[in-house]
Amino acid sequence: ERSPERQSKKKVVAVVGGGLVGALNACFFAKRGFDVEVFETREDIRQAKIVKGRSINLALSHRGRQALKHVGMEEKIVSQGIPMHARMIHSLSGKQSPIPYGKKGQYILSVDRANLNKELLTEAETYPNTKLNFDHKLQDWSAETGLMTFVRPDGSTEDFQADLIVGCDGAFSAIRKQFLRRSRFNYSQTYIPHGYMELTMPPINGEFAMKPNYLHIWPRNTFMMIALPNMDKTFTCTLFMPFEEFEKITTGDEVIEFFQRYFPDTIPLIGADALRRDYFRLPAQAMVSVKCSPYHIGGTCVLMGDAAHAVVPFYGQGMNAGFEDCIVFDEIMDQFNEDFSAVLQEYTRVRVPDDHAIADLAMYNYIEMRAHVNSKWFLFKKYVDNLLHFLMPRTIVPLYTMVTFTRTRYHEAVERWHWQNKVINRGLLFSAAGAVLGGSYMLIKNPPDINKLVTPAEKMWDRLVALRTP
Ligand SMILES: Cc1cc2nc3c(=O)[nH]c(=O)nc-3n(C[C@H](O)[C@H](O)[C@H](O)COP(=O)(O)OP(=O)(O)OC[C@H]3O[C@@H](n4cnc5c(N)ncnc54)[C@H](O)[C@@H]3O)c2cc1C
Ligand SMILES: COc1ccc2c(c1)CN(c1nc(C(=O)N(C)c3cc(Cl)c(F)cc3C(=O)O)c(Cl)s1)C2
Numbered sequence: 001e002r003s004p005e006r007q008s009k010k011k012v013v014a015v016v017g018g019g020l021v022g023a024l025n026a027c028f029f030a031k032r033g034f035d036v037e038v039f040e041t042r043e044d045i046r047q048a049k050i051v052k053g054r055s056i057n058l059a060l061s062h063r064g065r066q067a068l069k070h071v072g073m074e075e076k077i078v079s080q081g082i083p084m085h086a087r088m089i090h091s092l093s094g095k096q097s098p099i100p101y102g103k104k105g106q107y108i109l110s111v112d113r114a115n116l117n118k119e120l121l122t123e124a125e126t127y128p129n130t131k132l133n134f135d136h137k138l139q140d141w142s143a144e145t146g147l148m149t150f151v152r153p154d155g156s157t158e159d160f161q162a163d164l165i166v167g168c169d170g171a172f173s174a175i176r177k178q179f180l181r182r183s184r185f186n187y188s189q190t191y192i193p194h195g196y197m198e199l200t201m202p203p204i205n206g207e208f209a210m211k212p213n214y215l216h217i218w219p220r221n222t223f224m225m226i227a228l229p230n231m232d233k234t235f236t237c238t239l240f241m242p243f244e245e246f247e248k249i250t251t252g253d254e255v256i257e258f259f260q261r262y263f264p265d266t267i268p269l270i271g272a273d274a275l276r277r278d279y280f281r282l283p284a285q286a287m288v289s290v291k292c293s294p295y296h297i298g299g300t301c302v303l304m305g306d307a308a309h310a311v312v313p314f315y316g317q318g319m320n321a322g323f324e325d326c327i328v329f330d331e332i333m334d335q336f337n338e339d340f341s342a343v344l345q346e347y348t349r350v351r352v353p354d355d356h357a358i359a360d361l362a363m364y365n366y367i368e369m370r371a372h373v374n375s376k377w378f379l380f381k382k383y384v385d386n387l388l389h390f391l392m393p394r395t396i397v398p399l400y401t402m403v404t405f406t407r408t409r410y411h412e413a414v415e416r417w418h419w420q421n422k423v424i425n426r427g428l429l430f431s432a433a434g435a436v437l438g439g440s441y442m443l444i445k446n447p448p449d450i451n452k453l454v455t456p457a458e459k460m461w462d463r464l465v466a467l468r469t470p
Contacts, residue, residue: 022040031127195287293348308351
């Protein structure tokens with residue numbers, strides 16, 4: 001229960017950025033009784049016709065669902081998502097091989113980005129102590145005073161003062177700009193050479209063109225495509241390819257030639273005309289990885305979501321990690337009784353190692369998939385993962401299982417993965433050594449009569465020689 005004096009000095013929390021993490025964070029802070037003001041540069045997307053998002057749909061998994069559950073939104077969002085129980089690997093020959101994500105209840109959800117954002121904004125608005133300010137672009141702010149200046153569409157500016165500023169303004173955060181000017185602020189960003197382009201796969205006779213409850217993947221080493229299902233029975237296909245490869249394709253015929261060569265089974269499903277047209281609708285988008293620390297300045301400002309850690313999408317964790325930021329921060333608010341200086345410092349100490357770990361993991365997976373992951377290798381690796389997990393369920397847990405289906409701290413999941421690899425490699429080494437030692441012991445103990453020892457290759461050779469002898 002809040003004491004009367006606390007009631008009078010209600011603290012004001014400004015959330016800059018009304019995207020996925022900002023909208024969710026507004027619910028977390030409003031639930032705690034703070035006065036929440038959300039400032040979003042775009043117009044209210046709930047009134048906009050179409051929303052230019054980065055990816056049309058996203059994979060929501062355990063970490064993200066736990067955050068939604070915390071503000072009572074899990075059921076609603078899950079009911080508007082499509083479960084994906086397995087990956088469906090498409091080989092070059094068009095063969096489809098399913099690989100389950102885990103046991104029965106272990107599935108991920110394909111959710112529509114714009115719809116998720118709208119639902120979270122609407123939920124934030126249901127709190128009487130929350131106000132959404134659209135068409136407010138943060139231009140500058142002071143770490144000393146907590147004073148912020150916003151630019152309106154007509155060019156006018158508006159100042160606002162807050163007790164706590166939460167920077168949720170994405171990978172190109174304006175809040176983070178002030179951090180960059182301060183000493184001992186670590187920052188790195190990496191654009192990867194791949195870009196991504198989204199293409200739509202329409203329904204066929206009102207039905208999904210492919211099996212809907214799967215994350216469809218066409219792994220082709222340098223190139224890769226994935227497809228996630230949408231509620232309107234379309235699939236959103238995301239093509240990943242180096243920019244220089246995108247640039248080589250300049251005509252409709254070259255698009256078809258390219259798909260004919262790498263993704264032949266998708267041509268009839270996406271449609272040749274649609275491919276020719278949609279490929280040139282928008283240029284391929286860039287993907288950036290941002291790592292920084294600390295996430296806070298004093299007791300005044302803290303970064304969350306992509307503003308703190310933009311990750312390449314090759315683990316489907318960016319939003320899930322940003323949503324988990326909100327739970328971790330909330331847990332620390334309880335531990336330190338909402339004392340912002342103590343909370344922010346502890347948040348950096350706890351969260352930086354984990355967000356850096358998932359950023360590294362996603363980049364590692366990008367490099368791994370680009371290097372040598374085609375459909376056979378992908379299938380082989382996942383089978384080995386699942387077999388070892390089946391044989392030693394408590395010792396070997398696949399990395400993607402820890403990342404996607406548990407709230408194991410990201411950096412602990414990576415440490416465990418390294419340990420498991422050592423155990424497996426040592427195990428393989430010993431069993432190989434055992435086989436060699438055991439085998440040679442048998443040969444020494446009772447050596448075979450060398451004349452009788454004819455290998456299949458030798459048999460074949462003898463037959464060939466016999467054939468040639470006139
Ligand atoms: C191709 C692709 C696929 C992805 N797939 C997945 C997936 O499957 N699963 C997953 O978990 N994640 C995925 N992600 C990552 C996910 O999209 C991001 O992690 C997530 O959108 C981060 O949310 P955010 O709110 O931190 O940032 P954003 O979603 O970028 O929101 C930032 C908000 O701040 C606003 N803003 C920016 N600057 C200002 C300013 N100066 N003043 C006021 N407002 C401002 C923006 O308008 C925006 O609304 C994917 C990303 C890409 C690119
Ligand atoms: C909307 O745009 C995008 C773009 C990329 C992704 C998603 C949505 C959703 N993504 C998921 N990745 C995993 C995962 O853990 N790994 C290792 C995988 C990584 C890749 Cl790249 C892949 F193709 C399959 C798996 C797999 O295991 O299925 C999930 Cl689990 S969900 C990647």
